[in-house]
Amino acid sequence: MSAIAEPIPYVFDDRLARRNAMVLAVAQALAGGNNTVIISTASIAGAVLAPDKGLATAPVTAMVLGMWLGTLPLGYLARRYDRRFALQCGSAFGILSGLISFAAVMVGSFWLLLLGTFCGGLYAAAHQSYRFAAADTASEAYRPKVVSWVLAGGVFAALIGPQLVIHTKDLLPPYLFAASYLGQSACALLAAIVLIFVKVPPVAPKRADTSRPLGEIARTPRFIVAVACGVASYAMMNIVMTSAPLAMVGCGHSVTDATLGIQWHVLAMYAPSFFTGSLIARFGVHRITGIGLALIAIAAAVGVAGITVAHFWTGLVLLGLGWNLAFIGATTMVTQAHRPEERNKVQSFNDFLIFGSMAVSSFLSGQMLAYMSWAAINEVVFPVVAIAGGLLVWLVIRKRAEARTA
Numbered sequence: 001m002s003a004i005a006e007p008i009p010y011v012f013d014d015r016l017a018r019r020n021a022m023v024l025a026v027a028q029a030l031a032g033g034n035n036t037v038i039i040s041t042a043s044i045a046g047a048v049l050a051p052d053k054g055l056a057t058a059p060v061t062a063m064v065l066g067m068w069l070g071t072l073p074l075g076y077l078a079r080r081y082d083r084r085f086a087l088q089c090g091s092a093f094g095i096l097s098g099l100i101s102f103a104a105v106m107v108g109s110f111w112l113l114l115l116g117t118f119c120g121g122l123y124a125a126a127h128q129s130y131r132f133a134a135a136d137t138a139s140e141a142y143r144p145k146v147v148s149w150v151l152a153g154g155v156f157a158a159l160i161g162p163q164l165v166i167h168t169k170d171l172l173p174p175y176l177f178a179a180s181y182l183g184q185s186a187c188a189l190l191a192a193i194v195l196i197f198v199k200v201p202p203v204a205p206k207r208a209d210t211s212r213p214l215g216e217i218a219r220t221p222r223f224i225v226a227v228a229c230g231v232a233s234y235a236m237m238n239i240v241m242t243s244a245p246l247a248m249v250g251c252g253h254s255v256t257d258a259t260l261g262i263q264w265h266v267l268a269m270y271a272p273s274f275f276t277g278s279l280i281a282r283f284g285v286h287r288i289t290g291i292g293l294a295l296i297a298i299a300a301a302v303g304v305a306g307i308t309v310a311h312f313w314t315g316l317v318l319l320g321l322g323w324n325l326a327f328i329g330a331t332t333m334v335t336q337a338h339r340p341e342e343r344n345k346v347q348s349f350n351d352f353l354i355f356g357s358m359a360v361s362s363f364l365s366g367q368m369l370a371y372m373s374w375a376a377i378n379e380v381v382f383p384v385v386a387i388a389g390g391l392l393v394w395l396v397i398r399k400r401a402e403a404r405t406a
Helices: 014-049 058-080 083-107 110-128 130-135 143-152 154-168 178-197 214-218 221-250 255-270 273-283 285-305 309-335 340-371 374-379 381-405
Strands: none
Touching (some): 014 083, 014 143, 014 154, 014 178, 014 255, 058 083, 058 340, 110 130, 130 143, 130 309, 143 154, 143 309, 154 178, 154 255, 154 273, 221 285, 221 309, 221 374, 221 381, 255 309, 273 285, 285 374
């Protein structure tokens, strides 16, 4: 006898969601420094250690590859055990990342540096999912707020990461950035301690026929558009951000200027998170996502316009602002595209697609910067953002037509 398909009882607790969001925001502040340290240093260290100049951004690509390959195992661990266990496994790789990268710089090994940043990517796959952990117990109306609160922790990551690099890069001469990677491990250890206080109840055991196949969910218009906007915002932000420090140094600017540029960029990525959730609640997720995509395109136009420090910094700030609005909007749409019992597989599949596109963009950024130009990297942004924006407009028109029909 087949079971009757019924929604699984699931109690949304906004008070618990708010508590988890605060804890995860602190963890995000510490864990987010992992990405900032790697982005600020790895392409410069890679240029010194790599056997070919076209491989200078390969360490950053290795990090993004780790993010991509870590998403599905992370979802499995969350389903098999629980969300907190999966996140703590990520923290272990964060600690390893700094230690291996430290060893790579000390012995001058490019391939060991790739392994270290790959572990950093596995860690990033875990701390990127903090936003979903906060949304697990939140009601639909409350989800944009808790997602944005968690990402607001990135404001402090934007300060911790670059300042860690600036103050430690020369502590162990002549090994540039060696001490920075030790600091990266220390931050990952502190984040692991903070995660002990996260409380996410497991999903109730599912009944037969209640959880849709992943392929069915992936074909729904809302999921397709959410992924498209997530890919456009994250992959395009990544292709520009990855190459920016190396491009600045190549244009005659200092390492400190490049590091500060990334600091302002990461601040712009996360500072709007204090109010992005409220903006989505007031003006709608589609409108805010569209504004974010437009800002990413404007940032690319600034990058094409010139190569002064002002051009780099202005473009990076606009890029960060656009990413924040578009990515939080895309994340919100993903949480609206699945049922509670489907959350882990859908969320991990979404991140698998997004971080896969980032792996490609990271690799291309190094090749394009070595053999083409900084302007060419920015020009890639325009068609990708146009496609995502077009799909977003299509979804809005489709929803309005369905509302009129109803």
